[in-house]
Amino acid sequence: MLLMTIATKSLSSVPAGIVRVATAGIQIPVSFVRALIHRREVMRLAELDERGLKDIGLVHSDIAGALATSWLKDPSAVLASRSRSRSDIANARREHAVRHAAIKGSPEPMLAKKADFVVARCA
Template identity: 60%
Template structure:
């Protein structure tokens, strides 16, 4: 009885380890295939002219930087990070542009009130 319990536990541990190894192998293969597919898509992006790249928010150096990563890495993650940086910088510029006229407008109203008070005095 004791021997059967020991053998059963050992086999279940082996099967769990084999299952984990199989999952890791499938996941790794899937990530590798995804990286190759994305690399091919980034290479197709490099065929666009500067105007086409600008339309999607990229420049030539972004494409070159993405293709410079290892063949085992996904180049689209580099493009995604660059796009996120540009979006946040553009949002910051928009926010600063919205704040500035409000400040100028408030200063103009304030000086108009001061002028009105000075004229009424």
């Protein structure tokens, strides 16, 4: 408890600018190590076959593109954005099909209006 009090009092006397610089200096190596760990995990994903990658919404070219990024950049963020965009496109196509089914005589006109909104937003 005494150590906590001494640490708190000594840190409160340090100007805020120095604390910000020290925090930024620590965050850079931490983000680099995190990027290296995630790069290693993405390399493990490259060992999966097409079926395994399709289950998580990826293809081998996505992994190759993510690994082609800078060593300082997190490749898992690239994969997440590609997977998300691919699922958004699939949802838009699905909604578009529902809309056309509704136009051909389905009693679900409200569903068709919602599909128009989603397709327009994704386009």
